[in-house]
Amino acid sequence: MSLADVARVGGSGLRSRPMRVFLSALGIAIGIAAMIGVVGISTSSRNDLNKQLAALGTNLLTVVPGSTMTGGTAHLPKDSVAMIANRPDVTSASAVGATRAKVYRSDRVPTVQTGGITVNAARTDLLRSVGGEIVDGSWLNGATSRYPAVVLGPQAAQSLGIHRAGSDVQVWLGDQWFTVVGLLAPNQLVPALDAQVFVGWPVAERILSFDGYPTTIYTRAEEADVEKVQGVLGATADPQDPNEVNVSRPSDALAAKHATDNALSGLLVGLGGVALLVGGVGVANTMVISVLERRSEIGLRRSLGATRGQIRTQFLAEALLLSGLGGLGGVLLGIGVTGGYAAYQGWAALVPLWAMAGGLGATLVIGGLAGFYPAVRAARHPPTEALASN
Structure with a gap:
């Protein structure tokens, strides 16, 4: 057949x-x-x-303080960001510093209802390092970083019930009113930023009793030198106690x-x-x-x-x-x-x-x-x- x-x-x-x-x-x-x-x-x-x-980049490295020999929490030196930025294979370096301040929608909200929102002091060049974007308003600049102005991450904005930025939009922070000047877009590479609010470094030191120590440094390195930079970043950030520095690569989590x-x-x-x-x-x-x-x-x-x-x-x-x-x-x-x-x-x-x-x-x-x-x-x-x- x-x-x-x-x-x-x-x-x-x-x-x-x-x-x-x-x-x-x-x-x-x-x-x-x-x-x-x-x-x-x-x-x-x-x-x-x-x-x-490809869009977010795999060359972002984060530096955070580890533990001391006695089990306490270490501090990154105040000039650690500058020391990292001076490396020739680093393209950008910026930082945030955690404060003890709490943020509320109004001064009538009970102090215990913090919503788990962290208030950070931030440098003006942070968005360049983390690849962040603004969906409304603007990021902190040389002027707004010295005054009671705040930028909200998307989750923080949702928790506070804020959907836009403007001179008439304010939050109660550190026992005084701060103006919401910007709203951030979700950050897939560093999602921890979404639940945070950011104020300028100078105003945090002046009003919020911020000690000036960076708690997270975000570093962008040349693509070809990422692994090399990752290996020496601890010693660069803290030459005296490099073992008290933790370095990670956010893209590894993805x-x-x-x-x-x-x-x-x-x-x-x-x-x-x-x-x-x-x-x-x-x-x-x-x-x-x-x-x-x-x-x-x-x-x-x-x-x-x-x-x-x-x-x-x-x-x-x-x-x-x-x-x-x-x-x-x-x-x-x-x-x-x-x-x-x-x-x-x-x-x-x-x-x-x-x-x-x-x-x-x-x-x-x-x-x-x-x-x-x-x-x-x-x-x-x-x-x-x-x-x-x-």
């Missing part, structure tokens, strides 16, 4: 049992859809991460999160493989029952001259078509799941070609293995016994 004849004969066997075929193909489709969906979502997530890192997602994706791919195996068992079961139900057809074809090889080819073709339909449906379903989830997350949907081709190839292998025994069994039926069983 030609290839077209084999496909036509195999298809006719499937059309005679549509519900059974649908249920068997569904098992294959679920397994393939799970695997395609997991791979597609993981690929889309990784692509989005790469775009984030990469670690993605690595965790990849581990979970591997587990889900394994579960998809189990579902695919179960689908293969369903195909084998369908084909075995089909052989038992169609013994008279097999006997008639054998008596009319069909060889064992042709009978074997017919049933093997049915198994391959059945699994192929399930695989094609699974690939389409997996693409749909990936596209829907990516759209929900705001990602660009990406499904690797190798995943789709591998999914279809796996279904054909499963179908061939599942249909081999039923096909051999059908070919071994003697024509006389097959006809007599009718």
